[in-house]
Amino acid sequence: MAQLAAVVGVGQTKYKTKRKDVSIAGMVREAAVGALEDAGLTWKDIDAVIIGKAPDMFEGVIMPELYLTDALGCNGKPMLRVHTAGSVGGSTAIVAASYVQSGVFKRILTVSFEKQSESNAMWALSNPQPFSPHLNAGAGGYFAPIIREYMRRSNAPYDAGIKVAVKDRLHGAKNPLAHLQLPEISMKEVEDSPMLWEPLRFLEACPSSDGACAMIIANEELATKSPRKPAWIRGAAMRSEPTMYAGREQVNPQAGIDCAKDVYAQAGIHNPRKDLDCAEIYVPFSWYEPMWLENLGFADVGKGWELTMSGATSLTEGGDIPWNPSGGVLCSNPIGASGMIRFAEAAQQVRGEAGAHQVDGAKTAMGHAYGGGAQFYSMWVVSSEKA
Amino acid sequence: MRDVAIVAFAQSNCQRDAGAQNEVELIMPVLSEVFKQTGIKSAQDVDFTCSGSCDYQQGAAFAFVAGVDALGAVPPIKESHVEMDAAWALYEAWLKIQMGHAESALLYGFGKSSPGELPIVLSQQLDPYYLAPLWVDTIAFAAMQARTMLDSGEITEADMAEVVARSRNNALANPHAQLKGDQTAADLLKEATYVSPLRLHDCCPISDGACAMIICTIEKAEEWGKPYAIIKGIDHRIETHHIGSRDLSRSVSTEIAGEAVGVKNGKVDVAELYAPFSHQEIILKKALGLGDDTVINPSGGVLAGNVMMASGLSRIGEVAMRIIRGEATRGVAHATSGPCLQQNLVTVLEAK
Numbered sequence A: 001m002a003q004l005a006a007v008v009g010v011g012q013t014k015y016k017t018k019r020k021d022v023s024i025a026g027m028v029r030e031a032a033v034g035a036l037e038d039a040g041l042t043w044k045d046i047d048a049v050i051i052g053k054a055p056d057m058f059e060g061v062i063m064p065e066l067y068l069t070d071a072l073g074c075n076g077k078p079m080l081r082v083h084t085a086g087s088v089g090g091s092t093a094i095v096a097a098s099y100v101q102s103g104v105f106k107r108i109l110t111v112s113f114e115k116q117s118e119s120n121a122m123w124a125l126s127n128p129q130p131f132s133p134h135l136n137a138g139a140g141g142y143f144a145p146i147i148r149e150y151m152r153r154s155n156a157p158y159d160a161g162i163k164v165a166v167k168d169r170l171h172g173a174k175n176p177l178a179h180l181q182l183p184e185i186s187m188k189e190v191e192d193s194p195m196l197w198e199p200l201r202f203l204e205a206c207p208s209s210d211g212a213c214a215m216i217i218a219n220e221e222l223a224t225k226s227p228r229k230p231a232w233i234r235g236a237a238m239r240s241e242p243t244m245y246a247g248r249e250q251v252n253p254q255a256g257i258d259c260a261k262d263v264y265a266q267a268g269i270h271n272p273r274k275d276l277d278c279a280e281i282y283v284p285f286s287w288y289e290p291m292w293l294e295n296l297g298f299a300d301v302g303k304g305w306e307l308t309m310s311g312a313t314s315l316t317e318g319g320d321i322p323w324n325p326s327g328g329v330l331c332s333n334p335i336g337a338s339g340m341i342r343f344a345e346a347a348q349q350v351r352g353e354a355g356a357h358q359v360d361g362a363k364t365a366m367g368h369a370y371g372g373g374a375q376f377y378s379m380w381v382v383s384s385e386k387a
Numbered sequence B: 001m002r003d004v005a006i007v008a009f010a011q012s013n014c015q016r017d018a019g020a021q022n023e024v025e026l027i028m029p030v031l032s033e034v035f036k037q038t039g040i041k042s043a044q045d046v047d048f049t050c051s052g053s054c055d056y057q058q059g060a061a062f063a064f065v066a067g068v069d070a071l072g073a074v075p076p077i078k079e080s081h082v083e084m085d086a087a088w089a090l091y092e093a094w095l096k097i098q099m100g101h102a103e104s105a106l107l108y109g110f111g112k113s114s115p116g117e118l119p120i121v122l123s124q125q126l127d128p129y130y131l132a133p134l135w136v137d138t139i140a141f142a143a144m145q146a147r148t149m150l151d152s153g154e155i156t157e158a159d160m161a162e163v164v165a166r167s168r169n170n171a172l173a174n175p176h177a178q179l180k181g182d183q184t185a186a187d188l189l190k191e192a193t194y195v196s197p198l199r200l201h202d203c204c205p206i207s208d209g210a211c212a213m214i215i216c217t218i219e220k221a222e223e224w225g226k227p228y229a230i231i232k233g234i235d236h237r238i239e240t241h242h243i244g245s246r247d248l249s250r251s252v253s254t255e256i257a258g259e260a261v262g263v264k265n266g267k268v269d270v271a272e273l274y275a276p277f278s279h280q281e282i283i284l285k286k287a288l289g290l291g292d293d294t295v296i297n298p299s300g301g302v303l304a305g306n307v308m309m310a311s312g313l314s315r316i317g318e319v320a321m322r323i324i325r326g327e328a329t330r331g332v333a334h335a336t337s338g339p340c341l342q343q344n345l346v347t348v349l350e351a352k
Helices: A024-039 A088-101 A121-126 A138-154 A160-172 A187-192 A220-224 A254-267 A288-295 A304-310 A335-351 B023-038 B063-071 B086-098 B118-125 B138-151 B157-171 B185-189 B218-224 B252-260 B278-287 B311-324
Strands: A005-012 A049-052 A079-082 A107-115 A195-197 A210-219 A231-240 A278-280 A364-371 A376-383 B004-011 B048-052 B079-082 B104-112 B193-195 B208-217 B229-238 B270-272 B330-337 B343-351
Touching: A005 A024, A005 A088, A005 A220, A005 A335, A024 A107, A024 A210, A049 A088, A049 A335, A079 A088, A079 B079, A079 B086, A079 B229, A088 A107, A088 A210, A088 A231, A088 A335, A088 A364, A088 A376, A088 B086, A107 A335, A121 A138, A138 A195, A138 A288, A160 A187, A160 A288, A160 A304, A210 A220, A210 A335, A231 A254, A231 A335, A231 B079, A254 A288, A254 A364, A254 A376, A278 A335, A288 A304, A335 A364, A335 A376, B004 B023, B004 B086, B004 B218, B004 B311, B023 B063, B023 B104, B023 B208, B048 B063, B048 B086, B063 B079, B063 B104, B079 B086, B086 B104, B086 B208, B086 B229, B086 B311, B086 B330, B086 B343, B104 B311, B118 B138, B138 B193, B138 B278, B157 B185, B157 B278, B208 B218, B208 B311, B229 B252, B229 B311, B252 B278, B252 B343, B270 B311, B311 B330, B311 B343
Parallel strands: A049 A079, A049 A107, A278 A364, B048 B079, B048 B104, B270 B330
Antiparallel strands: A005 A210, A005 A231, A107 A210, A231 A376, A364 A376, B004 B208, B004 B229, B104 B208, B229 B343, B330 B343
């Protein structure tokens, strides 16, 4: 049976366009040292390192974990590298948790990062695949038609995306690590920003960030002795489906629905809106909030935008189910780390360590990541209570 | 740790250039073969799937996404991927089984190295600030390692040629091998050096291909009614990336992993070692404490064919199949990654 495991330390870098002051190793180490300090530990307390990042072409370094061994104090220890596209930060956390939940390891370090300024993500995402038509679209171009289909089906008002863009930036203004700091942002400013991929405007898209996120995950015995509150991992799930197949439901993908059901069943969540106190969900483009509200069962199909428009997902408006109190991917997007940031921020909420963007009394929270053509999913539920 | 069974393994032929075959076409035949061996129909019939591949081999981001197309993941499946040799995908799945979240798992690794110049491509695996800009390729690094061993008198060029001659001879019985032949060490030593002190035959070939495996709990293997080999232990370790900080004549990470899985706790009938260069087999044999009573690389090893990202899992599969066929009762399989054996995985397999 799976052993209990908990997040006992979190470390994040400041997210920004270019971290010119550090190498890749320096940036990753900064997050790792932060997690060790948070957990009151040193390098010798770590049994293994599990590292994740999105495609190697984002930095132009093949299997960078080989080079990062020394910076992560991993000489003589196990090192594993996960890559599951945009969901990788979440998948990495789940694989890292399995090192402890299996009973094979007592305490491990997991790190995810992206230093997008080393390369050009748009290029790395759109280079031609052998034997495949060249889309040359980047992520926004890929998702825009799917969003338009969502708008058509749901009759959502044109400004639901604008509302999400404002809400997440107001959240991010409470998080000193967030890349975009836009405390004065308004609906009008978002609406007036240039249209990139109809219906996505410039301010409805995530930035391109450098940054790293790290967590220490420990078994029950060690977590109980940890100096700060642990975030107990109550459920973790992954699902994949192909990018394309005849009849694929792209607006509300089956893999996301199945993954959510799986993680809720493990964590005893019957009604996610009621049973969770907050959620950190991968929303790189504004409209994915209402779409994922439906996919994850927070709202009925076609009604996700109503939750968004009502302010239910807003921390600043006192909503009952704040989504992305940290500011989310719309404020900071070091791609390979973005999923792990969601997972780590969920942990910080239930540990009571989220600072100015803390949701009062949060006990149970969800972390979510997706990747590829909205086909790879990873999710976990963490809680201040063991069971 | 609970025992885990290997019930099926398949590998493609190692080919220098798979031509217009894409990932799906490379992967599907080996998937079909392991499904057939296990008596199941699809990836939905196992609890977890994990693969290993590297984008830079074929030269495009997300090589593994194409791999998912080979799985027919409709309805959706529980699936993960390592940007590593698939031997580490096996490790991830082994953990899932240990924690009770899966009873069975499908693993596959694939690589299409032919589109690029692999040794040069792999130079971009080095420290991006201090080493990669020098474009030191994998062969140059291996040559340096061989040179230190020759200079210290630990090995001779004849020892290296013996490794190659045995590999090529063993490969005669391996239908998947790319390089095979009955040359003697003396014949091989007559060839000119390629990157001194390495001759071309001291270096593994470049191959395209794939392999797949199915593992499960012992209970599940009994339920399926299939013969199996048992994973008694599996461990992986990494060491410093800085070549100058390492004793290149040793593989410390292999030593630690070998100790952790108890290689020395019994007679080792057979060992498959992932040694891309002839002298590295000698290093690995020493690191694992293998004696002359162990048959090493009966398949011919990767000197006879090296599908990067699949070769490590294939080493494990080769040993498992020999145990299942009753040719051995206890064996060791090894996988490696990185320059000069930087990262290593060791597993001990036994008959039931």
